[in-house]
Amino acid sequence: MRRTAVWVAALIAIVFAGDRVMAVLLDGALLRSQFRFSRVYRGGNDAAIVIMGDSRGVHSFYAPAIEQLTGQRVLNLSYNSMSSRIGEAVLADYVDRNPPPRIVLIEITHLIVASDLATELRTYAHHSARLRALYAETHPRAARLGEVFRLLAYNSEFFFRAMVYLRRSDQDWINRSTITSELLATPAGDWQLAIRPESLDALERTIRTLRVRGITVRLLIAPYQAPGHITNIPEVMRTVTKRVRLPVLNYISAGGPVENFADRVHMNQRGAERFMRRLAADGVFEPH
């Protein structure tokens, strides 16, 4: 039994040592990646336009198209299920580590999203006190376990994506499919955007943080395929504007034909490129 105890002790020591060493190596690779969040925490970005939102931010704003139209560098920091609270932490970290952009565009329908994505952003948590705090708040037990086993931080879709985008930019990540006839045939029922109170608080703080640094903030609602079925858009716009004292630009019906959409909620590349031309023509990408 003594030999087994020695073996187990050796196992524990090796596992912990390996955990620390591998975490350092993986972190090095993580920060070398061209994945959007690696770029935030590596620093040195000179983007003039930064975009924030959830999956609708990912697929409505096509960074290569904006760069071609405006001649300015663009960084889209949107991600699927990105909540306003997480967006607040990421944008604040961005301006702490990078030259401030001229404009930040925020797609406000992500105010309905909960902060489940915090579990993915634990990959960057040791680079950000804000993300660390958010993760500890939403997943306290996992956060404590992550202090013991550093490798857990790299057990995430974010890390895997960072490795996929190690050498190439992820800014051309966008839907390229078109909404199917089966989905179009399914009746689109009426529904409402349910803004989370904590998301509105986070948006207010975000705007304050950005404005203090002289950054122009634009709030907008990107197109939906069946906009008429969202019944509380005017109310949402009023609520947000009243709270943050900024107008919300309503592009909910600017999507054009169904071929511009991948599904009822997300545009595709063709639709996003058309939408970017519309925004450029409207001067949305220029700070006034």
Add this chain to the structure above:
Amino acid sequence: MLFHSFAFLVFLPAFMTFYWATTGRARLWVMLLGSLVFYAWWDWRFLFLLLFSSLVDYSIGIVMENEGDPLRRHRLVVMSVVVNLGLLGFFKYFNFFVASAAQMFTALGLHPSYNALRIVLPVGISFYVFKTMSYTIDVYRRTEQAERDLLKFTTFVVFFPELVAGPIVRASRLLPQLQHDHPFDYQRTLSGLTLVMSGYVRKVVIADTLAPLVDVRFAHPEAHSALSLLIGVYFYAFQIYCDFSGYSSIAIGVARILGFDFGINFDRPYFSRSFSEFWSRWHISLSSWLRDYLYIPLGGNRGGALATARNLMLTMTLGGLWHGASWTFVAWGVLHGVYLMLQRLLAPLNRRLRIPSVVLILLVFHLTCLGWIFFRSQSFAQAWSILRRIGEMRDMSFAGVEQKLLVLKASMLVAVLLLFEAIGFVPKRATVAEVSPARRLAFTAACLWTLLLFGTFSGNSFIYFQF
């Protein structure tokens, strides 16, 4: 409690502390009480059913051994089978048979009304019922002596590593091992730990990573392309394999640490070149049980081609039904029965053609995957939908596959698994017992790092718990 739950991580060391601190009958009591605590964690009410089943077969075993009259012995074994299958039939199949009968009457134009009972399926009932039935049948056949020590017999039935999801360890293997203490053994402990770790990797890293990719495709096949669905089917083949073989590894590894040999339950089944080989490598404890207690008593392959075909079909159909109260499970069993029959029929042709092993392996794998579609589907409609969409091959481009990154990650994990298993076919210079502690240390550490880096800690239950 699940093997990958916090409760089990607390239970196991506590159990082992008492286990190694005791000897003789005290140790047997520790095994019995620990196993009952393990089982009661699910639902303490079914302890009575488990103990009742044990007591019935314990009593019948002794009475049968003392009974000289063949007719009375026969009646006793029939009683055991009736009680065991009656319990299984009621808890597992009552609503299924009632609903099926109602559907049949409805199809005939009658409209019977019936109330489905809210019957909770006791965890592990399919496993421990088969285990105790095999005991009484072996005593009847006089290939096994009746165990007269109630403590030893009950411990044999309820021993926790294999109680809820197998392997089905027969009396001939386990009862002799319960007759004496097993001293602590360093090599055996390390070997067991290695098995446990590899089981956790299979379950938490591979099976649980594949699970959400499979679930979303089977839930809404109409929303996925042909390639996406095909990927879902392949992934299910590996999900169920890793889930079940992972559980078996953990069970066998824990038992090995405690000094018990449970044999093996899976032996790289997807490298099989025929279906008879597949069934000698997949869920070995169940397939051998069906062979010894159903197929051979029916006559096996001794009665000519037609009788063999009948026996194969009956055995595999009932094997399918064992898995669950659904016609899709029956269809899966029937399909494997057909495969085995066709294999027999085509054996002379196969010998003449000398088809390369790799072609046979791929063929067997794909036909197995066809069966898994029915096994996994909630209904025939769902299964047909998947088959139809795959068959139409409307969109076979990778661009049409959802969750590409996760699919990529899952594919890499499956590729690594297959590589490890293929390497396993290379003749080893060292036997399992001769693998050095240093190599085991490296392997176990690698397993733990793999769990940390790739494990999915979603708390998914084991697939075979539902059986």
